[in-house]
Structure formats: structure tokens, C-alpha cells
Amino acid sequence: MKPLLEALKERILIADGAIGTLLYSYGVDRCFEELNLSHPNEVLKVHKEYIDAGADIIQTNTYGANYQKLSRYGLEDSVKEINTAAVRLARKAAAKNTYILGTIGGIRGIRQNVSVEEIKRSFREQLYCLLLEGVDGILLETYYDFEELTTVLNIAKREADIPVIAQVSLHETGVLQNGMEIKDALQQLELLGADVVGINCRMGPFHMVNSLEEVPLPKRAFLSVYPNASLPNYEEGRFYYSAEPDYFGDISNELRLQGARIIGGCCGTTPDHIRSVASRLKSREPVKEKKVKKKKVVQLSSPSISGSLLxxxxxxxxxxxxxxxxxxxxxxxxxxxxxxxxxxxxxxxxxxxxxxxxxxxxxxxxxxxxxxxxxxxxxxxxxxxxxxxxxxxxxxxxxxxxxxxxxxxxxxxxxxxxxxxxxxxxxxxxxxxxxxxxxxxxxxxxxxxxxxxxxxxxxxxxxxxxxxxxxxxxxxxxxxxxxxxxxxxxxxxxxxxxxxxxxxxxxxxxxxxxxxxxxxxxxxxxxxxxxxxxxxxxxxxxxxxxxxxxxxxxxxxxxxxxxxxxxxxxxxxxxxxxxxxxxxxxxxxxxxxxxxxxxxxxxxxxxxxxxxxxxx
Structure with missing residues (x-):
């Protein structure tokens, strides 16, 4: 099997979809990452279903397996045990041509009060656990806070000699929550050494297509995209996603046309969604040139105020x-x-x-x-x-x-x-x-x-x-x-x-x-x-x-x-x-x-x- 980056030079790779969505049945308030220990066969089953659906890449069930997030469940002392088990389960499920990415999710979301030093300590601990078990790449996903992402990317590039994928998450089409345009953010991530840059979570494929229209093809890195199935519905105390797998597969070709080389799924996606993507893209060539849509410039006004500022x-x-x-x-x-x-x-x-x-x-x-x-x-x-x-x-x-x-x-x-x-x-x-x-x-x-x-x-x-x-x-x-x-x-x-x-x-x-x-x-x-x-x-x-x-x-x-x-x-x-x-x-x-x-x-x-x- 060729190294991950060599494979990306030649073809589009299909990634897996959501893990938490399939493990949701075990309870809303429980720790999905802990299931690596208590229900390993169920996690193994999820990995195999995605591989059977056509996924070339699977990710470890470690999105929240860090000190900060595990401490919510009293599991902060189980970081090594949970991450180790996760990699071994992914390795057990993998076929000969399957790439395994060690996933590390963002800590800062709406709340920004986790210090950079706390983030560094938590990230290093989880990163070393994944590297010790041997993964083919590191997937940094669902980072709303750009400072956090650049901080951990620098650590990952310094400590790991395997590919690093850095993905931001957006609340609005085309911009990060700090107002930075997506094209500028991805360019900065590439300059910092990310081997693959992209977007995941929060948005469905339609809005991710719109966001990528303003993004030029990276000069050195590759583009990745992991959309949600759709916007979530809420009924009787539970969230669910209603997007049809066929629609998800159809629009995946538009993601390909925007230059994406890794296409997977995030919240709400299932093996059926990935199967639909694989059936449409397995034989398609990656895009090597694209026309970038120019962003409409919005002029900000500063109206005069009555009275004085205290x-x-x-x-x-x-x-x-x-x-x-x-x-x-x-x-x-x-x-x-x-x-x-x-x-x-x-x-x-x-x-x-x-x-x-x-x-x-x-x-x-x-x-x-x-x-x-x-x-x-x-x-x-x-x-x-x-x-x-x-x-x-x-x-x-x-x-x-x-x-x-x-x-x-x-x-x-x-x-x-x-x-x-x-x-x-x-x-x-x-x-x-x-x-x-x-x-x-x-x-x-x-x-x-x-x-x-x-x-x-x-x-x-x-x-x-x-x-x-x-x-x-x-x-x-x-x-x-x-x-x-x-x-x-x-x-x-x-x-x-x-x-x-x-x-x-x-x-x-x-x-x-x-x-x-x-x-x-x-x-x-x-x-x-x-x-x-x-x-x-x-x-x-x-x-x-x-x-x-x-x-x-x-x-x-x-x-x-x-x-x-x-x-x-x-x-x-x-x-x-x-x-x-x-x-x-x-x-x-x-x-x-x-x-x-x-x-x-x-x-x-x-x-x-x-x-x-x-x-x-």
C-alpha cells in the first residue's frame, strides 16, 4: 500500500463517516470514546461497516479522548487506555489497503476559557498515545478556534513524522468564527506545514461546496471535506439527520470539482452515505485546476454615536x-x-x-x-x-x-x-x-x-x-x-x-x-x-x-x-x-x-x- 500522501497525488480517497452517530443508541449522555473499552465489538463493527461501504480511510474513535473532555465523565486518568484501545480496534478492522487516522478533536467550542497551556498539555498526551500505537496520519478535526488549531498543528508537525490533516469548522459559509475567510485560514494552515487542509462538521454538503468555491487549490497540500449529513432535526428529545444517502452521494461530485481529495462524512452520516459517495467517485479523477469564485466585499460602516463613551x-x-x-x-x-x-x-x-x-x-x-x-x-x-x-x-x-x-x-x-x-x-x-x-x-x-x-x-x-x-x-x-x-x-x-x-x-x-x-x-x-x-x-x-x-x-x-x-x-x-x-x-x-x-x-x-x- 502506498503512503497516504503518495496515494492522494493520484486519486480521491473516500473517508468514513460519523462514529458517534452509530454509537448514539448507547445513550446521549455517555462518553462514546469509553465504548472502546466497554463495548469494543460495537466500535469494531462500525469500522468494518465503513470499510465495507468503500472507505479507504477510517479514523479512530478518539475525537474526545483527551484529558479535558474525558474529565467530564471522571475518565481523565484513562487517556492512554482509551486511545490505545481505539487504535488497536481500528487496526483490527482495517483491510490491507485501509489508512488509519488518529483523530484529535478541538477542545474550545462556544466556551473559550481553556488556556493555551492546558490545550498543549492535553494534546501532547493524546498525540503520544496515538503515535505509540502506529497510525498512518493525524486528523485534527472540528476546530472552531483558529488559535487552538494552529497551536496543536505546530506541536503535531514537530513531534510526528506522519501526515497531518488540519480541518476547521465554520458557523457561517466561508468564514471562521473570528471573521477570517476560509481561504486565508487554509493557506495559513498549509504554510504551517499541514499536509491536508479542509473543513468538517456543522454544515451539510451544500454549504461546504459554497465555502470551497472561494478556496484556491493548495500549492503543496491537499483539500479534505467531511460534511454533516444535513442540518439536524429535533424530535422527542433526540437529534436526527434526514438527508438521503443518494443526495449526499450526488453532491459529493461537486465537492470533487472544488478540489477535494479526501471526502468523508461527519455528524449524521452512516455507511450508506459513504457507500453512495464511493459509488460515484471511485473512478473519478481528482481536479487539478479550478476557477475560484471571488468573494463579494462587504463594506463596514461606523455610524456616529450620540453621547459619549464612558x-x-x-x-x-x-x-x-x-x-x-x-x-x-x-x-x-x-x-x-x-x-x-x-x-x-x-x-x-x-x-x-x-x-x-x-x-x-x-x-x-x-x-x-x-x-x-x-x-x-x-x-x-x-x-x-x-x-x-x-x-x-x-x-x-x-x-x-x-x-x-x-x-x-x-x-x-x-x-x-x-x-x-x-x-x-x-x-x-x-x-x-x-x-x-x-x-x-x-x-x-x-x-x-x-x-x-x-x-x-x-x-x-x-x-x-x-x-x-x-x-x-x-x-x-x-x-x-x-x-x-x-x-x-x-x-x-x-x-x-x-x-x-x-x-x-x-x-x-x-x-x-x-x-x-x-x-x-x-x-x-x-x-x-x-x-x-x-x-x-x-x-x-x-x-x-x-x-x-x-x-x-x-x-x-x-x-x-x-x-x-x-x-x-x-x-x-x-x-x-x-x-x-x-x-x-x-x-x-x-x-x-x-x-x-x-x-x-x-x-x-x-x-x-x-x-x-x-x-x-
């Missing part, structure tokens, strides 16, 4: 933002009275929480739009990862841009179980870090899928800062990660002690990112105790709680003490930070108005000091 404004002057939570009911009279009073007091933005403590309120995008249009007040809209899946988040961002709302705060959000709808589910498709990255990608005119938005959003994105953790250094490291993800500014949880304000300043002064420091007036001793003991992320010092306790049960006296504490804190805060974040308690906007006037008096009568990094 991270720019706070670098220039003392900036005060005030939180006024949207109502939990439909009576909005008091809320808009407060918004009007705060506007008259001269605030720079009104921050609108997104269902804080997992309790539903009037949507802050609706309230924000009204605040902007009726009161000419800049809304700062919070966005949690808790309530919307990735589709909803992308749609929400597009809607906010269309409404002219450009100042955002990206936060994870309190878990649903702590709210007053305890049966609700927390979504968390993204973390706050990944939401920041998505917002920044939208600012480049690219959606999560990589598709052009045809217009650049112009979001100023803030991130939450909790200085109340026991170890402040850990909170600051989190800030550094958020800054790296693209955060333009930070908004802190409320601080109730002067010493803590100074500690926070010293711990964050190396960051060239503005910080809005949180100040919240207390209204009673009971309020102080509740915040300290029951609200996550808030710490009220014992001295402050004692002062509130000494005020007794007189609400007027308690308010006065609470305001005195807040003003003392503000006197320190305005010397250290250019951004002040006032948190209005229980829609008592008169308290925030009074604190705004105090800030204005202090900044107008006292000599300005060099505020350091926070206003650079």
Missing part, C-alpha cells in the same frame, strides 16, 4: 454614574421621577442592572431606551450571562446598538436559584470574559459566528470588580484577565471603609484602565447587617456596622449616619479615583442627589490632585 469621558474629568434599578413591577412613575432628578443633578450616566439577585424586573434595554429618548440621559446597561444563551446575547447586542445604547457592563449574573423564580435555569453559555470578547468582536463588525454585521458596533464595555474577596490580589488578577479580554473600564462593588479604598487604589494603580469606585449609602442597621451577611460580594466593616447600630431605630437618624459615612468615603474616593459609582438604595434617589451635590462641592472647592493611572 471610558473616554472618565479619563478626561471627574465622572459620576448612578445605579437606579428598573422596577420589579409595571408602575414606573417613581423610577422616572428619580431618573429626572438625577439628570437635573448632573450625573454622567444612569446604570441599569439586569435582573439583580436573579429577580425579574422591567428589561433594562427598554428602560434604557426611554431614559435616553425622554430624558437625554446616557444609559449604562448591564448584561448578564445568566439569562440568555449565545443566540440571545448576540441578538441583544445587535438590538442595543440599534437603539443607540453604547455603554455596557458585562457580568456573569447571580445564579437563578437565589432569586424569586428558583425553578428557572441559569444559562451561562458564556462567561463574563467571553462576553467581553464577543462585544469587542462586534466592535470589529463581526458576529460570534464570524459573519459580517455590515456595521461596526461602538460599545464601551465595562467589567465588574469585586474588591471584597478575602484575597484582594486574586480579584486584581481577575481584573487583569478582563482587561486582556478587552474591558474598557471597571465598576466596583460598594466599598464601606476608607482603608479599603486606599488598599484598592494601591493594588490597582498599575492598571491603565479607569475604575468607577462603588459607594452605597446605608439606610439602617438592619440594612447594613443584611448586606454584610446575606448579599454575595459585599463586606461591611464591623466599625461601620457599629455606627449604624448606634443610630438606633430612628429612620431619620439612621439616614443621617448612613449619609455621613458615605460622604466620608467619597472624600477619600474622589482623591484616588476619577470615576464614582453611586448605588441608590431602594429607589431613594434623593440620597444619590445629595451625594452628587457633595461630590460637586468637593471637586469645585478643593485643589485637584494627580489621580494617577485611573485618569490617564
Amino acid at each position: 471610558h473616554e469621558q472618565v479619563r478626561e474629568k471627574k465622572t459620576v454614574i448612578v445605579e437606579l434599578d428598573p422596577p420589579k413591577h409595571l408602575d414606573t412613575k417613581l423610577f422616572f421621577q428619580g431618573a429626572s432628578a438625577l439628570k437635573e443633578a448632573g450625573i454622567d450616566a444612569l446604570t441599569l442592572a439586569d435582573n439583580p439577585l436573579a429577580s425579574p424586573r422591567i428589561s433594562n434595554d427598554a428602560i434604557g431606551s426611554l431614559v435616553k429618548s425622554k430624558y437625554d440621559l446616557t444609559p449604562l446597561v448591564h448584561i448578564t450571562c445568566r439569562d440568555r444563551n449565545l443566540i440571545g446575547l448576540q441578538s441583544h447586542l445587535m438590538g442595543l446598538h440599534t437603539l443607540g445604547i453604547h455603554n455596557l457592563l458585562a457580568i456573569t449574573g447571580d445564579p437563578a436559584k437565589i432569586g424569586d423564580f428558583p425553578g428557572a435555569a441559569s444559562v451561562y453559555d458564556l462567561s463574563s470574559l467571553e462576553l467581553i470578547e464577543l462585544i469587542k468582536q462586534n466592535n470589529e463588525g463581526i458576529s460570534f459566528s464570524g459573519k459580517s454585521l455590515r456595521e461596526r458596533t461602538q460599545f464601551s464595555v465595562g467589567a465588574a470588580f469585586n474588591p471584597n474577596f478575602r484575597h484582594l490580589d486574586a480579584s486584581v488578577k481577575r481584573l487583569e484577565k478582563k482587561k486582556k479580554a478587552g474591558a474598557d473600564y471597571f465598576i466596583s462593588q460598594p466599598i464601606f471603609g476608607k482603608e479599603q479604598l486606599i488598599q484598592v487604589y494601591e493594588a490597582t494603580k498599575h492598571l491603565d484602565v479607569p475604575i468607577f469606585i462603588g459607594i452605597m449609602p446605608l439606610i439602617s442597621s438592619r440594612n447594613a447587617e443584611f448586606l454584610h451577611h446575606e448579599v454575595p460580594g459585599i463586606n461591611v466593616p464591623e466599625e461601620t456596622r457599629q455606627r449604624m447600630k448606634e443610630a438606633g431605630n430612628d429612620p431619620v437618624k439612621a439616614r443621617a449616619v448612613g449619609m455621613e459615612i458615605a460622604k466620608d468615603l467619597l472624600d477619600t474616593a474622589i482623591q484616588l479615583f476619577n470615576g464614582i459609582y453611586l448605588i441608590t438604595p431602594f429607589v431613594r434617589y434623593d440620597m444619590s442627589v445629595e451625594l452628587i451635590h457633595h461630590i460637586q462641592e468637593k471637586t469645585n472647592t478643593e485643589r485637584e490632585v494627580p489621580y494617577g493611572h485611573h485618569i490617564v
